[in-house]
Amino acid sequence: VSHPAVQALRQRLAITGDLPREAGMSSAFDSYVDGAVKRFQARHGLPSDGVLGEFTLKAMNIPADVRLQQLNTNIVRLQTFPEDLGRRHVMVNIPAAYVEAVEDGSVATRHTAVVGRLSRPTHLVNSKIYEVILNPYWTSPRSIVEKDIMPLMRKDPTYLEKNAIRLIDGKGNEVAPETIDWNGEAPNLMFRQDPGKTNAMASTKINFYNKNGEYMHDTPQQGLFNKLMRFESSGCVRVQNVRDLSNWLLRETPGWSRQQMEQVIATGVNTPIKLATEVPVYFVYISAWGMPDGIVQFRDDIYQMDGNAELALDTTAGMEQPVQ
Structure with missing residues (x-):
């Protein structure tokens, strides 16, 4: 497709480093522009489809000074982190709606998540995971x-x-x-x-100490992880491929290989397992951050904590009411 507006799009993408300068300033929406739009989408937590849709356009139109303010806000948040997070720990980033299991400074497993909606937000906590329950009530x-x-x-x-x-x-x-x-x-x-396929937590519940009655868990509604806006629980965090996370958590607990875990899940019997060593978990609110390769990531300010209405996201439109 060729259109005069593509020149403005190329200029916008070149300024932020998403489009190589050598791609030029023609009016053609070619493979260079397609790749640049996808790169922009990926670092804003949007589906990388190369389509300049409503959410992509909204993200592109947020001014640079607002983005700089967002980065500064998040630097202050990062400075409040404990100096030693723990050799093995779990990081739950709420605006990004994902969970990372980190070991020796590297991400061992990363999981897409569904977190609390604006009216019932997931709380920020520094805690410890002490238990995995297979086939939970x-x-x-x-x-x-x-x-x-x-x-x-x-x-x-x-x-x-x-x-x-x-x-x-x-x-x-x-x-x-x-x-x-x-x-x-x-x-x-x-x-x-009762435990089973219809159970709201499906195969797994992961408990950590907190006063809000929140936990991480599996879900029978796996399609939720494919949604663009994954902010619709009542505070608990649903974790995609939660068995990979459970397997990582239980690795230092004797007698719990992946095979044994799967065998127990197949029986449908409620089985609480105390971790041999409790694993630190951090529920954080980081809506902008820099990657080691220099690429900057931004996410919507879903709980309106960044102090600028342009960064907020209306997550109420068209949302289905969740079970829990």
Whole structure:
């Protein structure tokens, strides 16, 4: 395609080093421009499709002084990091929506993640991972019982049974759903989902110390990891290929090879495993950073913490309401 506007695009991409100067300033959207747009998209956390869509255009139109301010803001955040993060540690970067397992200064595994939405943000923590649970139970928060499960039970009295959710009273006894008035107030009972394929946490739950009841986990909704905006949980972090992360976490815990882990998951039996050595975990908010090769990365300011409205992202439009 040839269009006069491509000259302005070439100039913009050349200034930020995404397009080699020798590519020239013609009006042709050629392979040089296609590659430059993809490079720009990759360092802004956008799908590298070479298409100048709404989000790519928005990122390109943020002024350089605003980006400089964003970098300065994040330098201050980086300076608050502990000097020694630990030989083995896990880094969860919320704006980037990814998880990295780091060992001896190198990334051992990197995982796409789904983090909390603006109205229910994932909290920043410095903590330690102490446990991996295979085939976890999922206990529904009170808010989901009231807003989701009660109306669903009015429509379909078999909903709990279909989703393997049991009602447990304060003494640990199971309560039959048919004894509850689903048109009244939500009962003061635990709504606990059995392990299995329908479980909201699927195969794995990773626990770390925190006061917010948050954790990392698997999900039966694997398609969520393909989405552009992965900011729609209620605070917990869903991790793609979580078994790779669990395998790395359990490597120093005797008796837990990948094969043994998979065998236990296949049984469907709830199995909590304490880590032999607790692994530091850092939930951080870094929306701009430089890479060792000199390339600068930027992400949307999803929780509006960078102090400039141009950097924020409206994540409410068209969002489905998550289960948890």
